Each structure stands twice: as structure tokens, then as C-alpha cells.
Amino acid sequence: MAAELGVETHVLRHWESVGALTVRRDGNGYRVYDDRALEQARTVLRLRRVGLSLPEVTAAMAPTKAAAQGVVRAKIAALEEEIAHRRQAVTFLRHTAECRHRYLDDCPECAAFVHGA
Structure with a gap:
């Protein structure tokens, strides 16, 4: 089953534990x-791949x-x-790549981003 899923056997044992x-x-x-068990393991793998711990x-x-949906909704948020x-x-980096100022603090837009404004 581990080979079919593309995981190590210890991963399956850990999921079980x-x-x-x-x-x-x-x-x-x-x-x-x-x-x-195979279908359950596939579900675990899919959920792990989308970022669930x-x-x-x-x-x-x-x-x-309802309990399952609550966890999924929290992950979506x-x-x-x-x-x-x-x-x-990305917006900040795009601006800094094109910014005419030499230092971030010299640019009001960069400084505002850096200081959390």
C-alpha cells in the first residue's frame, strides 16, 4: 500500500499511531x-497535500x-x-523592484508597508 500511495511504510504506521x-x-x-484502509489512506494523503496537519x-x-466541516472551514479561512x-x-515586492528610491525608508509607500501601515 505504501508503494501504491508513494509514501514510506513508516508514514503509514505514523498515521495509524x-x-x-x-x-x-x-x-x-x-x-x-x-x-x-487504502481509501482512508488516500484521503489522508489528499488532505495532507492541501496543507492540513x-x-x-x-x-x-x-x-x-459538522465536526469535519468545521475543521475544513477553518483551514479555508x-x-x-x-x-x-x-x-x-507580491504588491510590495513589485513596487520595490520599480521604486525610484534607493532605500525603503526614503519611499513613503515602502516605509508604510515595512512599518505595517
Whole structure:
């Protein structure tokens, strides 16, 4: 299953240890990665790839839809805030690339950005 997902086996064991992945055990205690576990692992991987931490993944996979939606909505808000900050950074960098002033403090626009105005 690790090879199919493109992750190391220790990653699967870690996901299991933190409760993000539930894996059935056979009579000898060996892990059984059935279709349900594979689909659950794919979901964990997708959620990790979009930026959720393992605790957020675990919460997003909660049995109640309302609890899962709350985690996802909170992540959306955090990502939107990050996007806004990055857009501000791009705007600032574009200005500084074209700014006629030698030093940031000599330019009112640059100084305002640097000082948080």
C-alpha cells in the first residue's frame, strides 16, 4: 500500500499511531490493508497535500459531518488569509523592484508597508 500511495511504510504506521488511519489486524497481529484502509489512506494523503496537519486530518475525518466541516472551514479561512498576505508581499515586492528610491525608508509607500501601515 505504501508503494501504491508513494509514501514510506513508516508514514503509514505514523498515521495509524496518531489516529488518522485505522488499519485492521489479522489473528497474528499483522496489519491488513484492505480497500477501506487504502481509501482512508488516500484521503489522508489528499488532505495532507492541501496543507492540513495530521491533527487537522484526524479531525476532518471525524464521524460527524459538522465536526469535519468545521475543521475544513477553518483551514479555508487560514489559507485565504495566507493568500492575502502573499498578495500584499507580491504588491510590495513589485513596487520595490520599480521604486525610484534607493532605500525603503526614503519611499513613503515602502516605509508604510515595512512599518505595517
